[in-house]
Amino acid sequence: MKLLAIDSSGLVASVAVVEDENLIGEFTMNYKKTHSQTLLPMLNELAKIIELDLNELDAIAVASGPGSFTGLRIGSATAKGLALALNKPIIQIPTVDALAYNLCGHRDVVCPLMDARRNQTYTGLYQFDGNQMKTIKEQCALDIEEIIAEINSIGKAAVFLGDGVPVFDQRIAERICVEYSFAPPHLNKQRAGAVAALAKQYYIEGKVIDAAMHKPEYLRLSQAERERMERIHANHQ
Amino acid sequence: MNDPNTVRILAIETSCDETSAAVVVNGRDVRSNIISSQIDLHTIYGGVVPEIASRKHIEKINQVIAEALKKAEMTLDDIDAIGVTYGPGLVGALLVGVAEAKAISYALKKPLIGVHHIEGHICANYIENKDLEPPFLCLIVSGGHTHLVNVLDYGKYEILGRTMDDAAGEAFDKVARAIGLGYPGGPKIEKISREGNPKAIAFPRAHVGGESYHFSFSGMKSAVLNYLNACHMKGTEIVPADVAASFQQAVIDVLAGNAIKALEETRMKKFAIAGGVSANATLRNAIQKACEDRGVSFYCPSPVLCTDNAAMIGAAAYYNYLAGVRSGLDLNAVPNLKLGEVR
Numbered sequence: 001m002k003l004l005a006i007d008s009s010g011l012v013a014s015v016a017v018v019e020d021e022n023l024i025g026e027f028t029m030n031y032k033k034t035h036s037q038t039l040l041p042m043l044n045e046l047a048k049i050i051e052l053d054l055n056e057l058d059a060i061a062v063a064s065g066p067g068s069f070t071g072l073r074i075g076s077a078t079a080k081g082l083a084l085a086l087n088k089p090i091i092q093i094p095t096v097d098a099l100a101y102n103l104c105g106h107r108d109v110v111c112p113l114m115d116a117r118r119n120q121t122y123t124g125l126y127q128f129d130g131n132q133m134k135t136i137k138e139q140c141a142l143d144i145e146e147i148i149a150e151i152n153s154i155g156k157a158a159v160f161l162g163d164g165v166p167v168f169d170q171r172i173a174e175r176i177c178v179e180y181s182f183a184p185p186h187l188n189k190q191r192a193g194a195v196a197a198l199a200k201q202y203y204i205e206g207k208v209i210d211a212a213m214h215k216p217e218y219l220r221l222s223q224a225e226r227e228r229m230e231r232i233h234a235n236h237q
Numbered sequence: 238m239n240d241p242n243t244v245r246i247l248a249i250e251t252s253c254d255e256t257s258a259a260v261v262v263n264g265r266d267v268r269s270n271i272i273s274s275q276i277d278l279h280t281i282y283g284g285v286v287p288e289i290a291s292r293k294h295i296e297k298i299n300q301v302i303a304e305a306l307k308k309a310e311m312t313l314d315d316i317d318a319i320g321v322t323y324g325p326g327l328v329g330a331l332l333v334g335v336a337e338a339k340a341i342s343y344a345l346k347k348p349l350i351g352v353h354h355i356e357g358h359i360c361a362n363y364i365e366n367k368d369l370e371p372p373f374l375c376l377i378v379s380g381g382h383t384h385l386v387n388v389l390d391y392g393k394y395e396i397l398g399r400t401m402d403d404a405a406g407e408a409f410d411k412v413a414r415a416i417g418l419g420y421p422g423g424p425k426i427e428k429i430s431r432e433g434n435p436k437a438i439a440f441p442r443a444h445v446g447g448e449s450y451h452f453s454f455s456g457m458k459s460a461v462l463n464y465l466n467a468c469h470m471k472g473t474e475i476v477p478a479d480v481a482a483s484f485q486q487a488v489i490d491v492l493a494g495n496a497i498k499a500l501e502e503t504r505m506k507k508f509a510i511a512g513g514v515s516a517n518a519t520l521r522n523a524i525q526k527a528c529e530d531r532g533v534s535f536y537c538p539s540p541v542l543c544t545d546n547a548a549m550i551g552a553a554a555y556y557n558y559l560a561g562v563r564s565g566l567d568l569n570a571v572p573n574l575k576l577g578e579v580r
């Protein structure tokens with residue numbers, strides 16, 4: 001089984017190819033956010049070096065959100081275009097799950113933090129039993145205080161990762177009541193290798209969809225929709 | 238093996254609120270032109286919401302492409318090149334089409350051609366007028382653009398005039414909102430104007446000074462708003478149909494005035510119009526009459542080819558393809574892309 005994985009949900013752009021138990025290649029860049037210009041050239045470079053025949057792929061996996069709205073759509077449109085042209089299905093991997101999977105095997109409660117602006121974070125809580133990832137709290141958009149409170153109530157040591165760490169580290173230090181740590185640089189951002197590893201499980205379980213059906217999971221309304229809902233809500237009170 | 242003299246282009250357009258894909262053969266033969274409009278989604282917000290438009294594009298794009306291929310009775314294997322709008326437009330919306338087109342082009346190893354949206358509007362005229370060839374003058378009027386262009390050759394444009402402030406279509410939208418017609422303004426103003434008197438109110442015709450063919454519409458829009466305010470203050474009754482008809486006539490006079498000036502000074506014998514606002518029948522008739530009075534051939538696309546669509550992008554992509562234009566895998570969306578005067 002051969003899968004291509006794409007993650008352009010945040011500051012990082014990343015592509016990876018896995019075949020069975022092997023990560024054949026991964027190209028990850030955390031340098032300026034110009035995914036529209038870099039993502040496909042990165043795939044092209046990777047494919048050349050590993051002599052990838054795109055037709056041999058069984059599916060295209062994509063980090064399907066949450067994340068930067070535009071970044072998600074660049075990844076999704078790239079995946080949808082490839083899948084349409086190659087006649088392959090898509091595997092949608094929740095971004096926060098893939099981020100957590102970077103720390104596969106970790107003993108502590110794993111808490112990815114993505115900067116969602118407006119004082120919020122895209123986050124979730126995970127616990128590993130060996131290589132098995134168990135979701136304690138599904139990915140969601142939350143105030144940073146709320147997720148710290150949940151970690152405190154679990155009462156176990158926690159490890160944080162993600163581009164939200166430098167944004168929220170002060171708040172964590174102020175509020176947290178359990179032991180905690182931060183993941184090291186090679187594990188603390190989105191990586192398509194982790195998307196691919198999770199996608200392998202999805203593929204075995206038959207969790208693939210037609211490319212036409214794929215769309216990002218933003219976990220948030222657009223600003224215009226949100227403000228409209230707030231107005232309607234205010235008028236009803 | 239495809240006939241080397243036949244170029245089949247799959248074109249994609251997502252610059253604003255229409256998700257569109259088309260198959261165009263040799264630039265003028267439209268085999269399919271699928272347009273998924275989002276107007277209903279944006280109407281409640283009184284205008285296009287960029288984030289909502291982008292979200293809808295990513296949902297629809299594969300279905301729209303599949304439908305375009307199916308209607309054209311082709312598969313991607315039959316396609317020789319991919320054309321895509323890369324600007325100007327809403328950046329988030331453009332990016333969906335650009336990323337999708339690049340991925341298809343890369344996976345199939347077929348050439349990619351980034352197309353300028355305004356060039357697409359101009360080329361819409363080639364589709365139904367098989368005899369039309371440059372040079373000719375073209376007036377492009379839409380929600381985002383107002384350009385008077387001398388089309389010197391395929392892919393070679395000299396911009397004679399452009400709007401200094403609002404696009405004509407933008408002014409239509411704003412005035413429509415002010416008299417309670419809602420969005421989209423162009424078709425609503427045109428409709429109600431049929432019951433109004435275009436001479437009821439003398440709105441100013443803004444002429445940008447000097448030799449230029451430039452346009453200005455924000456002053457005309459303000460004149461309408463001032464008129465409405467004055468009516469409210471004085472308690473005078475406002476007749477929306479008269480306001481709409483008078484405003485529409487003022488805009489048309491300015492557009493037609495510059496068109497006539499350019500025709501007389503360039504002595505060009507062919508004149509075309511394009512863009513969403515050129516679907517306005519009163520505008521078409523006014524320019525057509527001006528052309529006929531001067532022995533100038535007049536060209537205009539059907540309304541469906543005036544508004545945003547991928548067939549026009551396919552037409553433009555074809556002439557770029559012939560000229561050897563190829564875009565790389567790093568093609569980016571350029572929201573404020575300028576129409577190159579001479580490439």
